Amino acid sequence: MIPRQVRVKKIFWETEDVFTLELVSEDYPMSEFYFRPGQFNMLYAFGVGEAAISISSDSAKKNSILHSIHKVGYVTNALSKLKKGDVIGIRGPFGKAWPLEEIKGYDICIMAGGIGLAPLRPSIYYILKHRKQYGKFTLLYGARSPRDMLYPVELEQWAKKHDIHIETIVDRADSMWRGQVGVVTELIDYAELDPERTRSMVCGPEIMMKYSIDELKKNGLNEDQIYLSLERNMKCALGFCGHCQYGPSFVCKEGPVFNFSKVKDIFEIREL
Amino acid sequence: MKTISKDSLDKIIGYLKYKGYKVIGPSVRDGAIIYDEISCIEDLPAGWGDEQEAGHYRLRKRNDGALFGYAAGPQSWKKFLFPGKLKLWEAEKNSKGFEITPANGQFPKYAFIGVRSCELHAVFIQDKVFNNGMFSDTYYNKIRKNIFIAAVNCAEAGKTCFCVSMKTGPKAEEGYDIALTEIINQDEHYFVVDEGTPKGSELMEQIESLTSTEEQLAAADDALKNAESNMGRTLETDGIKSLLYKNHANTVWDQIAKRCLSCANCTMVCPTCFCSNVEDVTDLSGDHTERWRTWDSCFNLDYSKVAGGNFRTSIKARYRQWMTHKLASWIDQFGISGCVGCGRCITWCPVGIDITKEVSNIRKSLKN
Ligand SMILES: Cc1cc2nc3c(=O)[nH]c(=O)nc-3n(C[C@H](O)[C@H](O)[C@H](O)COP(=O)(O)OP(=O)(O)OC[C@H]3O[C@@H](n4cnc5c(N)ncnc54)[C@H](O)[C@@H]3O)c2cc1C
Ligand code: SF4
Ligand code: SF4
Ligand code: FES
Numbered sequence: 001m002i003p004r005q006v007r008v009k010k011i012f013w014e015t016e017d018v019f020t021l022e023l024v025s026e027d028y029p030m031s032e033f034y035f036r037p038g039q040f041n042m043l044y045a046f047g048v049g050e051a052a053i054s055i056s057s058d059s060a061k062k063n064s065i066l067h068s069i070h071k072v073g074y075v076t077n078a079l080s081k082l083k084k085g086d087v088i089g090i091r092g093p094f095g096k097a098w099p100l101e102e103i104k105g106y107d108i109c110i111m112a113g114g115i116g117l118a119p120l121r122p123s124i125y126y127i128l129k130h131r132k133q134y135g136k137f138t139l140l141y142g143a144r145s146p147r148d149m150l151y152p153v154e155l156e157q158w159a160k161k162h163d164i165h166i167e168t169i170v171d172r173a174d175s176m177w178r179g180q181v182g183v184v185t186e187l188i189d190y191a192e193l194d195p196e197r198t199r200s201m202v203c204g205p206e207i208m209m210k211y212s213i214d215e216l217k218k219n220g221l222n223e224d225q226i227y228l229s230l231e232r233n234m235k236c237a238l239g240f241c242g243h244c245q246y247g248p249s250f251v252c253k254e255g256p257v258f259n260f261s262k263v264k265d266i267f268e269i270r271e272l
Numbered sequence: 273m274k275t276i277s278k279d280s281l282d283k284i285i286g287y288l289k290y291k292g293y294k295v296i297g298p299s300v301r302d303g304a305i306i307y308d309e310i311s312c313i314e315d316l317p318a319g320w321g322d323e324q325e326a327g328h329y330r331l332r333k334r335n336d337g338a339l340f341g342y343a344a345g346p347q348s349w350k351k352f353l354f355p356g357k358l359k360l361w362e363a364e365k366n367s368k369g370f371e372i373t374p375a376n377g378q379f380p381k382y383a384f385i386g387v388r389s390c391e392l393h394a395v396f397i398q399d400k401v402f403n404n405g406m407f408s409d410t411y412y413n414k415i416r417k418n419i420f421i422a423a424v425n426c427a428e429a430g431k432t433c434f435c436v437s438m439k440t441g442p443k444a445e446e447g448y449d450i451a452l453t454e455i456i457n458q459d460e461h462y463f464v465v466d467e468g469t470p471k472g473s474e475l476m477e478q479i480e481s482l483t484s485t486e487e488q489l490a491a492a493d494d495a496l497k498n499a500e501s502n503m504g505r506t507l508e509t510d511g512i513k514s515l516l517y518k519n520h521a522n523t524v525w526d527q528i529a530k531r532c533l534s535c536a537n538c539t540m541v542c543p544t545c546f547c548s549n550v551e552d553v554t555d556l557s558g559d560h561t562e563r564w565r566t567w568d569s570c571f572n573l574d575y576s577k578v579a580g581g582n583f584r585t586s587i588k589a590r591y592r593q594w595m596t597h598k599l600a601s602w603i604d605q606f607g608i609s610g611c612v613g614c615g616r617c618i619t620w621c622p623v624g625i626d627i628t629k630e631v632s633n634i635r636k637s638l639k640n
Contacts, residue, residue: 001407002361002372046363046370047554047561072579087369233578235550238407241568242547243575245597248604253406269520271589 001238003044003089004028008082009064015148018115019080020056020068023090033065033090036097037122038229038257042237043067044089045078052234052252054119055093059126068118068150094237096257098123099227103199107135109191111212113142113184113204117150119229119256120203128162138165138191142184142208145170146177165190184208185215195220203229210267213260226260247272274481275488278461281339281452282313284422287478288383293420296352297385298342303331305345307352310385317342324430324504324615327624336456340386343430344614348543349391350398352382353415356567360550365559377411383420387448389441390433390612392423394543396447400606401546420471423448427455427495431504432615434628438507440612442499450476453492464492507613507628508635509599515634516600520592524633529588531623536569538617538625539594544610547575570594595627 010022021043025033035041040054057066071080082088100123108127112120127134139158143149149168159166167187169180180186184204198221202212209228216226230251232244237252244251247266249258266272276284288295289311297310300317310316321334321341334341359375387395399416402409423444426433435441444451449472452463464484467473484492539545549568554561568575570593576583584590602610611627618626 002374005369005372007369046365047552047558049552050550070579076579089363089370089372231578232583233576235548235568238409239404240402240407240409240546240548241550242570243549243568245570245593245601248601250605253404265517271584271586272520272593 001091003042003050003091004032005087006033006090008084008086008088010084011082014068014150017071018068018148018150019071020066021079021082021088022064022066023088024064030062030064033093034062035059035065035093035122037100037126038098038119039093039095040119040237040256041065041067041090041092041094042234043069043075043079044091045075045082046088048078049075050089050091050235051075051079052237054229054256056118056121059122060129068115068121070115091237094252096255098201098229098257099199099259100126104130104133105135106199107194107197108137109193109198109200109216110139111141111184111200111202111204111216112139113208113212114144114148115150116204116208116229117141120201121151123201124158124164128158128164131163135197136165136194137163138167140167140169140184140187140191142169142171142187142204145172146174146179167191183211185211188215188219193219193221195225199225199227201227206231213267222261223264224259224261227257228260228263229256230258230263231256273484273489273492274465274467274476275484276463276465276479276481278339278463279313280479280481281463283479284475285310285312285385287475288420292381293383294380295383295385296349298340298345300331304329305331305342306347307345307349307384313339316340316386321428322430324432324619325624326432326618326626327621329619337461338427338454338456340424340452340454341428343426343428343433344388344390344616346541346616346620348394348541348614348616349384349387350394350543352384353395353412353419354398354402354546355411358411358565360563360565362560362562377414379411379414379418381418382415383422385422386424387421387444388424388426388614389444390435390438390614391543392421392444392447393438393440393612394614397544397606397608397610397612398546400608401544420475421448423451423468425451425453425492425496426499427453429499429502429504430615430619432618432626433503434505434507434613434615436500436503436506436613437509437628438609438611438613443496448472453495455488455491455495457491462488464488504615505618505626505628507611507631509609512609512631513600513603515631516596519634519638520596522634522637524630524637525588525592527633528591528625528630529586532587532591532625533623534571534587534590535622536571537620537622539569539571540567541616541620542598543614543616544598544612545569570597595630598627599631
């Protein structure tokens with residue numbers, strides 16, 4: 001599959017090392033880029049390579065798409081140097097989405113760590129837009145430090161203007177931080193989960209997801225009430241290159257979003 | 273069934289060439305049987321056989337002049353359908369940004385001469401891989417659609433073969449245009465030919481042949497029976513999927529890891545392994561770039577790298593991934609085992625690690 005060209009409409013920094021690209025297309029109708037919350041694109045920096053990046057914008061917004069990207073290496077570095085008007089390549093959208101239809105009618109508890117909030121943001125937009133169709137809505141978000149927190153302004157607005165309960169926590173506070181210090185699992189009591197009525201979506205570093213899932217289970221959630229988004233090395237996103245294999249699954253095709261009951265038997269096997 | 277003389281095979285090659293096929297067959301090169309373009313039967317490995325064992329391969333002279341008297345060699349047909357290095361596209365900077373052009377790929381029309389039953393099954397397996405229900409690989413499918421397959425039934429099995437265990441041979445049952453069985457006795461050297469498709473029959477109409485006699489058919493049957501009863505190895509497949517899934521923590525993996533060099537030979541020679549990488553190559557001006565797809569292996573460290581870590585750093589984890597994928601998760605992914613029992617990974621492993629033996633080691637470890 002060959003990348004299509006899209007133009008950078010805007011690039012802005014969310015934190016010291018996370019930036020967001022707003023992309024628009026002149027050569028293709030934007031409808032070609034419609035996606036479901038949780039899906040990802042392969043972004044191509046000319047001459048450098050591709051990286052799998054989740055789409056972090058509102059899926060109802062039809063004129064551009066956003067990607068929030070952690071600058072960690074070769075490709076993400078090249079993407080971070082883009083300027084307004086530059087052109088990149090894009091393939092996608094790929095992968096399974098968050099189960100926003102299936103979980104209608106339930107209380108929703110989202111647990112996110114670090115950049116893991118980016119793949120979940122489209123779900124938050126969706127649920128807030130269809131707020132009546134869901135029960136109690138909680139977002140528990142942890143970041144390394146206050147300065148690493150994604151979308152702080154938006155988090156505040158959501159909490160103020162919408163029916164969503166947001167709790168945040170940081171590993172390390174700074175002098176300005178008045179909030180909680182610790183790991184995201186410590187927030188779970190605030191959610192006052194009604195286990196039967198709750199469905200949970202989790203995304204963040206694998207170790208954070210492991211502890212979050214343990215905590216959700218301790219609070220009475222069954223494995224099939226929990227969804228998570230996994231990260232693996234991805235080269236093709238088409239199910240051909242083999243790199244993203246996780247036990248019997250190709251994460252690019254059958255994931256990145258999985259129902260936890262599907263992966264529970266292998267989730268704790270080291271180096272699988 | 274039809275019987276043709278040995279020399280008629282030359283006519284078959286000639287006819288296929290005349291029909292515009294690039295004819296590929298076995299030849300001797302650098303001390304091994306390899307697959308490459310051939311133009312007549314003189315190119316075939318007449319009178320060559322081989323000696324294979326775990327970590328050992330050597331050609332040996334036969335005294336019967338057989339054209340197909342060897343077992344699976346280091347190469348497989350996958351190199352034509354799924355080339356080791358393939359240009360996917362190139363891109364050029366321009367005033368608007370850049371423009372991407374798909375590689376103006378050529379899609380040769382191949383005729384494969386001498387495809388063994390296990391190798392046919394390997395092609396069937398890759399058919400599923402490169403048509404996964406969601407996406408299909410353009411290059412693979414364009415080539416695949418047009419190949420002419422002349423299968424050759426095995427009259428002898430190699431010491432590392434175990435197709436009977438995997439139910440993939442030694443007789444080619446389907447998926448060929450023609451299937452040949454080579455018969456050599458005191459004063460005759462001929463082929464019994466089965467036509468598998470209209471394309472195969474069309475070819476055979478151009479070739480001088482006789483209806484096979486009872487004796488000739490019996491000789492072909494005997495040849496296959498001989499191969500079947502001479503399998504070098506067996507692999508017990510009963511309950512193999514849950515055996516491997518349940519034994520991810522077995523100490524057998526630690527034992528293997530002490531020997532495995534993580535050289536990736538096993539994956540390169542395997543006719544079903546399909547992993548690939550992409551490389552972006554940019555010229556010095558920085559204005560022209562090309563994307564190439566190359567074979568990759570789950571034994572390479574970079575294979576499972578992600579920013580900030582690596583999912584499989586130990587050799588133990590990488591070998592376990594390979595063997596568990598071949599024999600277990602492949603079944604979940606494609607409804608079929610990823611191993612056809614060709615024995616290549618055993619023969620070409622520099623330290624002689626043997627997939628059949630490792631399965632039985634896991635089974636034995638449970639009995640203790
Ligand atoms: C489904 C999915 C969604 C993702 N969403 C986001 C997102 O929204 N925001 C974000 O910042 N990051 C996201 N990531 C992670 C992102 O893909 C990696 O951080 C990125 O590929 C790193 O590339 P690099 O060249 O900058 O890093 P390098 O460390 O230079 O990469 C070196 C090598 O490792 C490979 N590699 C490293 N990490 C990955 C990886 N995770 N996947 C594939 N190959 C990798 C590269 O291809 C390359 O071969 C996502 C990953 C996946 C699988
Ligand atoms: S795993 Fe070994 S025996 Fe099985 S198909 Fe691959 S190379 Fe042949
Ligand atoms: S099993 Fe043998 S051939 Fe395969 S990587 Fe290990 S040493 Fe190399
Ligand atoms: S990324 Fe290539 S198979 Fe999933």
